Amino acid sequence: MPTGTHLRDARRQLFDAAERVLLRDGPNGLTSRAVTDEAGCAKGVLHRHFSDFDAFLADLVLDRAARLERQAGVLRESAGTGTVADNLTSVLTILFGPIPVAIIPLITFRDELRARLRKARPGGGIAILAQATTAVSAYLADERELGRIAADADIDSLTLSLVGGGHLLFADRDSDPPATAVVNKLVTAVIADAVQRRGPRSP
Structure with missing residues (x-):
């Protein structure tokens, strides 16, 4: 080499x-x-x-988190089109791709890296998971405004279930990523009640 x-x-x-x-x-x-x-x-x-290896890792994580934020913008643009379940399935597959999923345990197990990330983005939660949470929550709020999910839907709880469940599905590095049908099954189960109770503005 x-x-x-x-x-x-x-x-x-x-x-x-x-x-x-x-x-x-x-x-x-x-x-x-x-x-x-x-x-x-x-x-x-x-x-x-870079001043040291943790500074390198912090910049790596922030760079990849910024990429996710840009990719997540596509999700919000999809509000009102297609189906809510298909849109969420697509974005979870992007947000929990191989690189984001590999970065999360890196953050979890390196105290100094977490400290640097908190300093760079105070109040931002765990990078990558924070981007996924923000993207899903904003999208669900848009769909609620459009009447495609119930007006009284608990956005925070739905987001937690989708992001947490999605992460668990994709987190096993020793196996292939879950099939689209498996992700869609999770999404459909989580949002079923909110979609069924949607208001009169829904198509």
Whole structure:
């Protein structure tokens, strides 16, 4: 493995390398040496761009969380189209893709990383889960306003059930991601009552 390769976009390439290590070896295998070896560069490259490894990890998580926020915008745009269950199934599959699901335990088990993320985004909850929660809650509120779910639907409880249940479905790294039908079954069960009791404005 070369150690002196010049990285034209070091930040992006180091982030991409970290993702590959995380998916292959899990949180315990994600070290600064593993990342730089995967990227094919000297270890000093990482430390020229980041003060330490936890600073690197914090920037990685925040970068990927920002990506999720952009992707989640598509969910809100889908309000009023298709079916509520299909829209939620699609977004849960995106929000709990392989990289987001691999990042969550990394945050959970690294105290210093959590501390840095709280400092960067105070009150934001656990990154990735916070983005998923915000996206689902905003979408459900939009659908309630459109009358496609009941006017008295408890958005907070529905969101908690969808995000928590979705995370459990996708969290097993040793098996393939759940089939779309399995995710849709969960979503349909969670929102069934709210959809059945929707108001007169519903189609």
